[in-house]
Amino acid sequence: MAHQRERDLVLAPNEYAYISDQTKGHIVAYVGPFKTSMANTDQPVFFDNNKKRFNNSQLDDAIKSFTTVPEGWYVTLKNPAIDGNTPTQGTANNQPKLNVGRKINIPGPAFFALWPGQMERVIKGHRLRSNQYLLIRVYEEEQAKKNWKNAVVMPQNDKDKKETKKEDLILKEDSTNLPVGKLIVIKGIDVSFYMPPTGLEVVRDDKNNYVRDAVTLERLEYCILLDEDGNKRFITGPDVVFPRPTEKFYAKNGIRKFKAIELSDISGIYVKVIAPYTENGKDFKVGKELFITGNEQMIYFPRAEHALIKYGDQEIYQAVAIPPGEGRYYLNRKTGLISLKKGPSMFLPDPREAVIVQRVLTNNQASLWYPGNTEVVNFNDKLRKVAKEKEEENYLVQSQVQDIFKKGYLSSEEEVLQEIASDEFIRTQSYTTARTITLDTKFEGAVTIDVWTGYAMLVTSKTGNRKVIVGPQTYLLEYDENIAPIELSTGTPKNNDNLIKTVFLRVLHNKVSDIVEAETKDLCPVEIGLSYRVNFTGEPESWFNVEDYVKFLTDHMGSRIRNAIKKISVIDFYPNAIDILRDTVLGKANDEGKREKSIFHENNMQIYDLEIFDISLQDADIEELLYNSQHEEMKQKLKLSSRQKDFKFTKELEEINRNIAKEKSETNKQTVDLQLELVQKGLLLSLAKLETEIKTRQTELDAQLVEQKVLSDINENKLSRTKATEELNILISQKRLEQKVELIKSEVDAVVTKAEAVSPDLIAALQAFGDKALAEKMAESMAPLSIIGGKSIAEVFANMLQGTVLENVLKPVEKK
Numbered sequence: 001m002a003h004q005r006e007r008d009l010v011l012a013p014n015e016y017a018y019i020s021d022q023t024k025g026h027i028v029a030y031v032g033p034f035k036t037s038m039a040n041t042d043q044p045v046f047f048d049n050n051k052k053r054f055n056n057s058q059l060d061d062a063i064k065s066f067t068t069v070p071e072g073w074y075v076t077l078k079n080p081a082i083d084g085n086t087p088t089q090g091t092a093n094n095q096p097k098l099n100v101g102r103k104i105n106i107p108g109p110a111f112f113a114l115w116p117g118q119m120e121r122v123i124k125g126h127r128l129r130s131n132q133y134l135l136i137r138v139y140e141e142e143q144a145k146k147n148w149k150n151a152v153v154m155p156q157n158d159k160d161k162k163e164t165k166k167e168d169l170i171l172k173e174d175s176t177n178l179p180v181g182k183l184i185v186i187k188g189i190d191v192s193f194y195m196p197p198t199g200l201e202v203v204r205d206d207k208n209n210y211v212r213d214a215v216t217l218e219r220l221e222y223c224i225l226l227d228e229d230g231n232k233r234f235i236t237g238p239d240v241v242f243p244r245p246t247e248k249f250y251a252k253n254g255i256r257k258f259k260a261i262e263l264s265d266i267s268g269i270y271v272k273v274i275a276p277y278t279e280n281g282k283d284f285k286v287g288k289e290l291f292i293t294g295n296e297q298m299i300y301f302p303r304a305e306h307a308l309i310k311y312g313d314q315e316i317y318q319a320v321a322i323p324p325g326e327g328r329y330y331l332n333r334k335t336g337l338i339s340l341k342k343g344p345s346m347f348l349p350d351p352r353e354a355v356i357v358q359r360v361l362t363n364n365q366a367s368l369w370y371p372g373n374t375e376v377v378n379f380n381d382k383l384r385k386v387a388k389e390k391e392e393e394n395y396l397v398q399s400q401v402q403d404i405f406k407k408g409y410l411s412s413e414e415e416v417l418q419e420i421a422s423d424e425f426i427r428t429q430s431y432t433t434a435r436t437i438t439l440d441t442k443f444e445g446a447v448t449i450d451v452w453t454g455y456a457m458l459v460t461s462k463t464g465n466r467k468v469i470v471g472p473q474t475y476l477l478e479y480d481e482n483i484a485p486i487e488l489s490t491g492t493p494k495n496n497d498n499l500i501k502t503v504f505l506r507v508l509h510n511k512v513s514d515i516v517e518a519e520t521k522d523l524c525p526v527e528i529g530l531s532y533r534v535n536f537t538g539e540p541e542s543w544f545n546v547e548d549y550v551k552f553l554t555d556h557m558g559s560r561i562r563n564a565i566k567k568i569s570v571i572d573f574y575p576n577a578i579d580i581l582r583d584t585v586l587g588k589a590n591d592e593g594k595r596e597k598s599i600f601h602e603n604n605m606q607i608y609d610l611e612i613f614d615i616s617l618q619d620a621d622i623e624e625l626l627y628n629s630q631h632e633e634m635k636q637k638l639k640l641s642s643r644q645k646d647f648k649f650t651k652e653l654e655e656i657n658r659n660i661a662k663e664k665s666e667t668n669k670q671t672v673d674l675q676l677e678l679v680q681k682g683l684l685l686s687l688a689k690l691e692t693e694i695k696t697r698q699t700e701l702d703a704q705l706v707e708q709k710v711l712s713d714i715n716e717n718k719l720s721r722t723k724a725t726e727e728l729n730i731l732i733s734q735k736r737l738e739q740k741v742e743l744i745k746s747e748v749d750a751v752v753t754k755a756e757a758v759s760p761d762l763i764a765a766l767q768a769f770g771d772k773a774l775a776e777k778m779a780e781s782m783a784p785l786s787i788i789g790g791k792s793i794a795e796v797f798a799n800m801l802q803g804t805v806l807e808n809v810l811k812p813v814e815k816k
Helices: 002-006 141-150 166-170 363-369 374-389 398-406 540-544 549-566 577-586 620-757 760-781 783-789 793-800 807-815
Strands: 008-011 015-021 027-031 034-037 042-048 053-056 063-065 067-069 073-078 091-094 103-107 110-112 119-124 132-138 152-155 183-187 191-195 200-202 215-217 221-227 232-236 239-241 247-249 257-259 267-273 277-279 282-284 289-293 306-308 316-318 320-322 327-332 338-342 345-347 354-359 395-397 448-451 455-461 466-470 473-476 481-483 486-490 495-502 510-519 525-536 598-600 605-617
Touching: 008 015, 008 027, 015 053, 027 034, 034 091, 067 073, 067 119, 103 200, 183 191, 215 221, 215 232, 215 257, 232 239, 320 327, 338 345, 363 374, 363 481, 448 455, 448 466, 455 540, 466 473, 466 540, 486 549, 510 549, 525 549, 525 577, 549 577, 549 598, 549 605, 577 605
Parallel strands: none
Antiparallel strands: 008 034, 015 027, 015 042, 015 063, 027 091, 042 053, 067 110, 073 103, 073 119, 132 183, 132 200, 152 191, 215 239, 221 232, 221 247, 221 257, 267 289, 267 306, 267 316, 277 282, 320 345, 327 338, 327 354, 354 395, 448 473, 455 466, 455 481, 486 495, 510 525, 525 605, 598 605
């Protein structure tokens, strides 16, 4: 029963299995939900996609799940059925004819079982950001043309962009030109979702990804696109760069975008034109070399027409800092001439014409020019080894010297940290030091010689020029210049057994010590230890005319000293030796105490002083006799000196006593004279006071007299002014009175004139007119009285005015 159950095939609704009839070779696809009992000749099988064949398997292993394609996914189906149908669910399906070798794309949603021999891959729909793209390839031309418009495409619509329709995206590519193998780029800036139709497939990249990242360039960034035909495209930011179908991004160390090259006045790049082009109206031909610095272009973006020229790893040529007092040698690549560039300067040589070189010194030069400096000797030893390897004799270029430092032949203290950081804010709790550049030009610059105070050196060139450098001074040797060495004798007395070789001549306060052996007139040998104080004067170029000035000096002056001593006896010489020697060497002093001084015209060497530190007689007996003689002479001189001191003391004591008495007498005399002078001065003072009082009183009286006279004049002037004022006031009052009389007179005349103008008729008329008006006013006022009395107003009013002047005025009214 258990075996029977194992031969039963039970399939769920989403399952299917392949059963092979071992007698006929047919394979039947059973699709659930379904149940059947398998015959002994039925064998469960599965299709091996890799080997493309059916393999036997256990029943459980043969049961497979349906291919499920969700919404937004698609399936790539190989070997589709010719009729396009899929196995029917819930039954056994015989093998149909398959379109072997064909491949179709079916978008989701889809849910079906596979026919035996079919292969599928379910792929998620390709969602693109704006900086992503797809590379699709045509694998079947007719199907691609036929299904071109069936692609699932969703446009990429941004707020800032105009809405794009699906039809516009499809029509961008010519659907009539779709040969097999053609590559097409689907850009994320246009499409946000894409699923290819049948005939097209999405090509995966090297990392097995369907969606590829475009390169997003910021400002000062660029990328390089390399085409299959070998051409390059350089794209600068800001931009989103999508390659053409046949292009690939050029990557260096896995990086596809690069920073623009920042140049300055002290940096540049060296390029060669590999393709002709025109820029700013200027033509550039193939092969032309350019050195571009910050003066021409502060920001440099590489271009397809340029190829970078590098020496070693050097891409950007930086200026060399030359401090004051230092320099650099540079070789003219066209003429071969090596020149010297002196500091202070930021030296940026044009690599088309010049290259900085390092001079290699020989051991002899290094030891002479830098005495006692073993570091310089070791450095040049290593430089000579490298120069021998490079087949150079006298110099190395700067890049070769830098390679020496990098390989560890020499140590260098210079470390330069170069980092580019942007769009970041990184803050720590501690302060960092400012960016610092350490200049260590100890071995990299031109040959520099420090000439100290009081020294000089002779510089010669291969062209025959010579010049003397006098310290204190720092001198930079030209490349073809050398320092002439001099040799000096040593020992006392001076000899040539052990010569000192040097390039520095002491020209101020030089000291040359020597021992001179001489003989006096009476054949007494003498040995003199002395030192010459020497200066070099005049034209500096003559100082080096004598190779060994020490030997020249000591030989000449020794001969003169021996000649002078030979003319003097030992008795005359020994006590006066120093004066005799100084007169012989420096010359005799004149009246002012100055000496001529010895000058050697051959090299302008002058002896300005002489020090004598030892004089010894070589004959001991003579030296003892001289000593005893001088001893006795000294005793006599001491006795004489003692008596002279006693005499001098007594004489001075008596002289002092006389001077004391004389001074006392003089003091008394001066006291009396002073008293007499004091009395006389007192009398003169009294007379002067009396005379002063008299003059003062006279002055006061004169002042009072003058004052009274002034007061009289003032009073008289005051009275005159008062009189004039009163007379003026009287005159003014009189004028005013006359004016008032004239005014009154005119007013009277005016009144008289007005009175005369009024005639009797006019007066009567005015009076009548007034009476009439009065009567009318009274009549109006009497109206109530007339009503009460039953009389007219005229009658009432006439009764009232009877006997008055108005009586006649109302009579005519009564009549009316």
